[in-house]
Amino acid sequence: MEEIYKEYEDKLNPAMLQEIRANVPEKISHEKLKQILDKAVEIYDGSKVSPGECIGLIAAQSIGEPGTQMVLNTFHFAGVAEMNVTMGLPRIIEVLDATKNISTPMMEIYLKKPYCDGGEEIKKIALSIKEIKLKDVATEFSINIADFTITITVDEEKIKNLSLTVSQVGKAIGKFSKNLDIKTEKNVIVAKVSQKGESINTLYKVKEKIKEVSISGMKGIKQVLPVRRGDEYIILTAGSNIKTILQLEYVDAERTITNDIAEIADVLGIEAAREAIINEVKKVIDSQGLKVDIRHIMLVADTMCVSGKVKGITRYGVVSEKSSVLARASFETPLKHIIRAAVVGEEDMLTSVIENVMLNQPIPIGTGLPGLRSKIRK
Amino acid sequence: MTDVYLNNKFVGTIENPSEFVQKIIYDRRKGVIDNNVNVFYSEKDDEVFIENSKGRVRRPLIVVKEGKSLLTDKHIQQLEKNEISWSDLVKQGVVEYLDPLEEEMAMVAFFEKDLAREHTHLEISPITMFGLITSLVPFANHTPSARINMGSKHQKQGIGIYAANYLVRMDMDVNILHYAQFPVVKTIMHDLIEYGKHPSGQNLVIAVMSYKGYNMEDAIILNRGSVDRGVGRSTYFRPAITEELSYAGGLRDTLCIPDKDVKGYRSEHDYRLLEEDGIIYPEAKIEEADVIIGKTSPPRFLSGAEEYSLASNVRRESSLSVPHGEEGIIDFVVVTESEEGNKLVQVRVRDQRIPEIGDKFTSRHGQKGIIGMILEQADMPFTASGITPDIIFSPHGIPSRQSMSHLIEMIGGKVGALSGRLIDGTTFSTTETEAGLRSELKKLGFRENGVETMYNGETGEQMIARIFIGNMYYLKLKYMVANKIQSRARGPIQLLTRQPTEGRAKEGGMRLGEMEKDTFVSHGASLLLKERFDADRTVIPVCETCGMIAVHNEYKKKSFCPVCGDSEITNIEIAYAFKLLVDELKAMCIYPKLLLRTKY
Known part of the structure; x- marks a missing residue:
């Protein structure tokens, strides 16, 4: 028995062998088992992509064609329970171009038990994550030119809700710049600016900068929204900062995700980024009610990630890696590529498709791939 | 204080805007102010806009006062008897034109029976909301x-x-x-x-x-x-128009049946329908390539030695003929003079179109x-x-x-x-x-x-x-297959790229574009793709030493490289468009060296 299985080890992959082994009756004749395994090999080989199949272009067509049917105006939901997320074609373009600053970064934060059960706790957590800027709690900013100070009046009620004190706020402002001398008095913070080349202009600039000082929460998180998902509560956020979020003890780091692929690549590595690309593209396609085989998307994600860095399908990303000058020139900015090639003295080996179409030679794909080898008698 | 704008330009302020607006409307209806003036008071912004510029879209409405239409039965009787006209109604202030802004202040009733106190206007007819053709x-x-x-x-x-x-017009299509x-x-x-x-x-x-x-x-x-x-x-009419132009040096075109020694002479058959004056006769049945108006032009740009050579001193053929894919019957011939005083010939071609x-x-x-x-x-x-x-x-x-x-x-x-x-x-x-x-x-x-x-x-x-x-x-509808049908197997090619021409009039091909090409690629039909793009296939000699395009001397049946002289020359088969690319790179001072290798 074992010998037979061993024989098929390099013909079938281990998972398949395992499955057959588990499902075959124990007392099976060697002959029957062999028949089963042969049939399995036949089906397995038949489902493989044949050599010379043009998988890249087929993937492109398979994603591109449904793309033409995609609705551009996705629904906008009114109300508190929904957040505005880029979907549809703009989102696909964003993902495939590997845009650094995506238009709507978003996180889904899962929490560990018992925090995920809802209640007041989750609201508190949500509020503590949200980035609060000074301008959100201050009621008034005023400049005193004579003393060269900025007076900030703070809304005590709001601060209390955030479980902060006025002096803590003052400290946060103090951290922002060494040139600030902070004095707090009841709900008023007076910041004296001691900068060189004092002028009203600098004072004004400092005032504007102080407004943006973050006094609590995680940087970049503009909005938080606890929602029920299944039988637990999660927190949706607008703005993404997964690096700090994952360090929080009550966050379930295994399930918490963001839609910012560049951030995923930074924090969790390239494999996670690849997975994220697949998920994000799939999500958009599914939301439009279209069907694309996941393997096409996987291939695209693989191409974007092979180098170890996320590279977009743009002239600066994947396309710039093409070996052929003509292929690159035929995509975008032809002059740049031709001139560079002329300066460096590049050689085009005509190994890919586009170059050969340009020269009207058989393309090395499908029927054009195999060659004949024979001895020539001289 | 309310700001007043005249055609979007600030002109001043007033104290009581609604009274002011009412006054303008009242005066306009009385005929004190021209009826082209429209006024609008924006309560939100507390601004008054007066408009009298050109190009506004305005529509007529019947004025309503205290829930009663100003257009009475008496008006209608007078209108029926032709005693008054539309402009009288406008003058009397019974009907007025509102622009989109003033319409914002109006309360318009659809039908007379719906009229209530709050209405300011009455629709003349509901179809005034449509354009002429929509109605x-x-x-x-x-x-x-x-x-x-x-x-x-x-x-x-x-x-x-x-x-x-x-029947007496010469309109296009x-x-x-x-x-x-x-x-x-x-x-x-x-x-x-x-x-x-x-x-x-x-x-x-x-x-x-x-x-x-x-x-x-x-x-x-x-x-x-x-x-x-x-x-x-239906019948389709299309004119063919030619003018006897005059050129510098007293040379001019002549309308005639071209002589056989004219440069570019077609064939006797093509000129068969022309009368002595070189113009086709009415009711002649014409087919593709038949000449409608025979014309010869003086030779182009004479210069230097050419001027003395006999061959180039021949007049050029420039007749007007039936375009590719068209046929018909000559309907009407006009011989007149153009604005410049040149002889002008207009011939109208008619073609009966039976539904197909x-x-x-x-x-x-x-x-x-x-x-x-x-x-x-x-x-x-x-x-x-x-x-x-x-x-x-x-x-x-x-x-x-x-x-x-x-x-x-x-x-x-x-x-x-x-x-x-x-x-x-x-x-x-x-x-x-x-x-x-x-x-x-x-x-x-x-x-x-x-x-x-x-x-x-x-x-x-x-x-x-x-x-x-x-x-x-x-x-x-005017879209008929007879004007759209097109086919091509072989035919004319472009001079520069040697690729098939584009468009129906030039007997062009249907372009197999980028995305269509991709379908061949994704089917792996490599050789079919090559065959499909073979229209501009050429064989060119290449020098093995310098990798540049060499020269073939057909007379001596010998190829040589003008750079290297006596070197190994190999013929390669490529797309002419690529040869053109190589030439253009050379023109940019880039050396595109072709490295040759045996294919098999």
């Missing part, structure tokens, strides 16, 4: 706006009689419909614009049914008998379709009374588009045709209602819903389903 759509209040819009667009494309003097009729189902606008003087359609019998799949996807089936009797027949598969037709309800089949009258389904429809229209076009006016027109047309009167289908008018038409149809001895029992034209069997059949106004 030609009958029963439009039963149909979605998108379809009405399409219906009016299609009427603009309909073939009719565009001008009564078309003109179609004239034969046997045009006034619609049985009309709107008030048909009377107002005297549509009967320039109609653009015909009243046809329509049966709503499927027929063997030849009317799927909006196609229609036409009755051969109807076509033979003149349904949808692919010609486009439409009703007035955005239900366009092309002919999918022309069926013998004998094979057409017929009703108990022996009526065969002119057109079989597919029922699948109705539910998704909800163009109910199409169906109502069919019933209306049927009533009109049977009772011998015109049906008024003016939008929002209540003179003819669907219920009224139905009961009238019943009185005429038909089923009130318009369906009739029909029989299969081929077998004579009674059809199980009853077919909805009625009369309606159909238009032939």
